[in-house]
Amino acid sequence: MALIVQKFGGSSVKDADHVRNVARIITETYRKGHNVVVVLSAQGDTTDDLIAKAQEINPKASRREMDMLLATGEQISIALCAMAIEHMGYQAVSLTGWQAGMLTNSAYSSARIKRINTERIQRELDKKKIVLVAGFQGINKYDDITTLGRGGSDTSAVALAAALHADLCQIYTDVDGVYTSDPRTVKGARKLDEITFDEMLELASQGAQVLHNRSVEMAKRYNVNMEVLSSITGNPGTKVKEVVKKVEKTHVSGVAKDKNVSRLALIGLSDQPGIAFKIFSMLAKYDINVDIILQSIGRDASKDISFTVARSEGRHAKELLEENQEAIGFSTIELNEEVAKVSIVGAGMANNAGVACKMFEALFSAGININMISTSEIKVSVLVEERDADRAVQVVHDRFFDEFGSNS
């Protein structure tokens, strides 16, 4: 008998049929003798609908009231799912964030879980009930409802799994698991049986939208065994763990693409110490995250600095730097919004210098220009023109995952 936490996203509970399907998965797990704690997101478009309602009334609504409003979405899901489970003849109990003891800080709309008081959940499990917990929400020390922001329900699930010392945390979604690349666009993409937390983190932040980084980081920290799987097919999914046995000696686990990138280039900076610090501390002050940074020597003892930011922040960053042109001291600034980042991720990569080389070669053979390069222990990212991105992913993927290729 194990304790299993299962999380189902909004598309998995979007209507009565889907709720019934989820109830079936839950009760099947329960029937095998396991204790089951379920975390649910709001149904389908509920959250968007609620946001639209709020926008109509007050486009600048306070975050506290937004959280009060949005928390109802998950509450509806858990109640309906509990009813579906009851209908199948099992005992269920739904719990809101506060009932489930999810204590957070007070950062409305992006709260962090501080502690989970698991007493109530434990008591319900002891009564052999299936426990349904509203994801994405908690309460702060003032007894006010908070929400966890993006990826909140995944985070709720992992946090509960950690607090309850669950044997497994299953994240049900509308895909079969984690793939070597996006199966909708990359030919030959295949499902991974296992992946490490670190690889998952890099894949997620590189644009493979399966699990939210925040939940993976938490799973890594508390060593929660995760599994990503489909609520529709019932196929085995992808296990996410600290260490995985690589059956094949693949160094690369996946190829990811991220189009949410803009590149800024500051040209003709005077070559003085502290300039980079000036630029990036200014951006940090305005919460603009910088990803890849490239510094190069320009002509006449001047230098250039290029870097990437999320596309939504490109214009803001440009304006900010322009306003401070004199203080920083540069001659021109360029914003390129038609770029994309392509990355390979793999835990075995650091010990194998040939991996990056193989990636560059594949891109070169396809005639694709590399703008910038960034590497870490377990990934290599390159910036390419956006129009080349899909082809870049495909040729890199072919190079590493083609069965007749040389990487196996």
Next chain:
Amino acid sequence: MALIVQKFGGSSVKDADHVRNVARIITETYRKGHNVVVVLSAQGDTTDDLIAKAQEINPKASRREMDMLLATGEQISIALCAMAIEHMGYQAVSLTGWQAGMLTNSAYSSARIKRINTERIQRELDKKKIVLVAGFQGINKYDDITTLGRGGSDTSAVALAAALHADLCQIYTDVDGVYTSDPRTVKGARKLDEITFDEMLELASQGAQVLHNRSVEMAKRYNVNMEVLSSITGNPGTKVKEVVKKVEKTHVSGVAKDKNVSRLALIGLSDQPGIAFKIFSMLAKYDINVDIILQSIGRDASKDISFTVARSEGRHAKELLEENQEAIGFSTIELNEEVAKVSIVGAGMANNAGVACKMFEALFSAGININMISTSEIKVSVLVEERDADRAVQVVHDRFFDEFGSNS
């Protein structure tokens, strides 16, 4: 400076425009220097929509989960209204039932308020905030969400007014106040400036759907000054109080009609003691409420008993009695679903024997047959054929409220 509790029903907050209108009424009260606590119902059809969702998944959903589901409706209303108030530049804070300290018993879907812990509300009022409380809901001692059932938000408002020792409890609705009869169907119906709790109770239970009896009973018990008024017109409404000064010496405050009635007749009962008890205790066991009862001597030392029940319970009551025909001992049972109850209500009635007489005379003059009669301290009800009901109300109303009539 007074403390005013304002309650707005579902139709008053059904969309963004209506929410803004409600926010305007609230902030106008606040601007006059009053402390304002607001109780809101769920928007428009929200509750019905949620019930339909539940029905689709489980027609026999547990009441606990129904309450979990339905409580979201009021939570949405308070958050949206708080946003509208913020948008007007005032400080508001929304509180769910549990946050507002509404402690109830555990009768899910028809919980009764046991106590209100007003600390949180008081704290927010001290900060000069407008406090918005989700009506219809509370929590029980297990920290589970409960709902109060029919008329729940009115009850929440009155209970809060009592607990906070509010100076006034304003119930905003879509009518201007309490009328001498339904102004949509009765010519010459006019708004009452004042009415006593007892009269209001009789009018409500006789089918004048303005205030729910439960809230009026509570207001009477705790002597909460109530006012019923329109959220649209802004006209002065009707004050509901313990004692009212009757400017005109009207003995009758209103004429009400109730079509939600069925009449059952048991014919040929043996004339033994205890038979009535047998019948009505059986119905009580199945929660079937009996209203008017008439017992008459039949032929051959047998007797007949007729009584009225809510129309939705007529068939059930008939079946129940038929199943027990032998034990009770009657020859035939008749169910008449085409009847209606017409009542006159007025605190001055008991001391004026002429009032009932005048009613009967009006009906007689109009050729309307009276089936059954029931009287109390402050009301006279008659059962008539349903097809005569509207006309009956009109002629009775004309008789008492026609300016040229004899009652003033």
